Amino acid sequence: MTERSATTAPLLGVTDLEVHFHPRAGLWRRPAGAVRAVDGISFTVRAAETFALVGESGCGKSTTGYAVLGMIRPTAGRVDFLGADLTRLDRVALRHAQRDMQIIFQDPFSSLDPKMQIGMSIGEPLRARGILTGAALARRVVELLDLVGLRAEHARRYPHEFSGGQRQRIVIARALALQPKLIVCDEPVSALDVSIRSQILNLLMRLQRELGIAYLFISHDLAVVRHVSDRVAVMYLGHIVEEAPTERLFAAPAHPYTQALLSAILLPDPAAQRARRAIILQGDLPSPAAPPSGCVFRTRCAMAQGLCAEQKPALRELASGHRVACHFV
């Protein structure tokens, strides 16, 4: 949302992260092949910046977010946050580190306890950790409500009394309670009505400016991602295939998958939209349980050649901050 110098030390460093699931199948629950949900990705998020993970369903973007937060134990790799590798911490130390990271989910309806007054929900993280109680807690809840554009008297109401947009504000207020340095935003506006989305995006951008929070922004909506993010990584089948500063990624996408993805954005402007040509990819996403050999995108890539099946392309730097994993770029 604001440009930061590249020299700022990263707040979050993810290195060679792998998350493999081992579903069991059949009557005897035999282990089936591993699902390589996230298969060796690395990226950093700097303080107060927005780093977006984009991609289609099954690409591993949400799983990456959960692994960063310690909600899923990775199979391999490091998650360095504020100087500690979270994957090596015991439960107590992990819980302490998690104070500084929060998550906002897509669905504000299932993220709130329907039987709890929303003031209680918002104060819960502070109460559970014994940070504030009584009148001080109540004052902090009012501050948090104000911060997200709700009023003090809302504290005594229940989730069902609020619209989807207001509920997302409540969820954001709760996420802010512990003054986190990083918030994982998992499709934060996808479930909201179009006329409400811009309110919530403005709120997230304002909170970042005022509080210096970093966002790991997970979304399939490329127009939203372009508007709010500083840097973007494109995921496909558990891999990062391209990463670049936002302007550069949208102006000069290098990976064939990124090119197809961006060409499929529908502009809300008939003249401009009909002058564009979408690159139509053939076929469906392969299963992450049986990913293609070599380059994971090769089965749908118009440029694929023999080498692509044999050798996995490394993510290499094209220009400062612009990395791409393709043999032919």
Added chain:
Amino acid sequence: MTPAAPLLEVRDLSVAIGDVPVVDAVDFSIRPGETLALVGESGCGKSLAARAIMGLLPPVARRRAGTIALDGRDIARLDETAIGRLRGDAMSMIFQEPVASLDPLMTVGAQIIEALRAHRRASRSEAVTTALAMLQEVGIADGARRMAQYPFELSGGMCQRVMIAIALICRPRLLIADEPTTALDVTIQAQILALLKRLRAETGTGLLLITHDMGVVADMADRMCVMYAGRIVEEGDVFALFRQQHHPYTKLLLRSLPPLDGERGRRLSTIDGMVPDLHSWPSGCRFNPRCPIADDTCRRERPPLAEIGASARRAACWHQDRLAEIEAR
């Protein structure tokens, strides 16, 4: 362009759930081969209006008034047997959730053949031949193999192709597509929209497209009707309407979308308040509580959907001359 006789003409359609008119005196028409988009947010009545045409209203909803003429014949008062003869033959519908819309216990082939034989006399082998040709048309190359599969064995995009094959097997004059790509990934959406465009051009089928996505409208539609809280608030040619809006809701909604070429991180335009609950729809113009130029007239009296000059534009606003006052807010 000489206006052909309408393929579909909906007049004064009202649908109620209990006492609430969830579709409230709605008029629109589609010419042969034309694509009309019915656009709006959740709860605006667009899907119920479409289901009323098909005679597929859910049990809680009732058609209260209005005529629905298909090729000049009023079909609103037909009994279930008579409308069943039209459904899947003269008119068909595809839905947002392609996997859930197919019968999970029948093979793909059996479902396509059933759709054909419900309306056409065909021997088993003739039906198989027709079904295979239809699968080819919707871009499924290995049709014989797919025919033997069950829906759960197919991806979402493949299921939507099968739905389209079922919908088009009897060559309907009218196809209703209710959010046909909303549940699909971006690259699969591009495939399905390209398919619908090709089939539309080849068959001359009129298309009623129900969507909340202005990008889909800009890409696909000839004309559009914007719905808000059960009513059409604006109608017009897609190019003209995106260029200039005559209703504050449409104007504000289009302005609130994140641009793909504008300044990143800038505050987005918003619409105040929330989409009204259908049990508390405001009197007068239903957009008045959220409208920056509303006055007492708007709160009291329903604005008629009035023609604008000699154009084919209509808008329901008392203050069309004051739309310039709505600045970026």
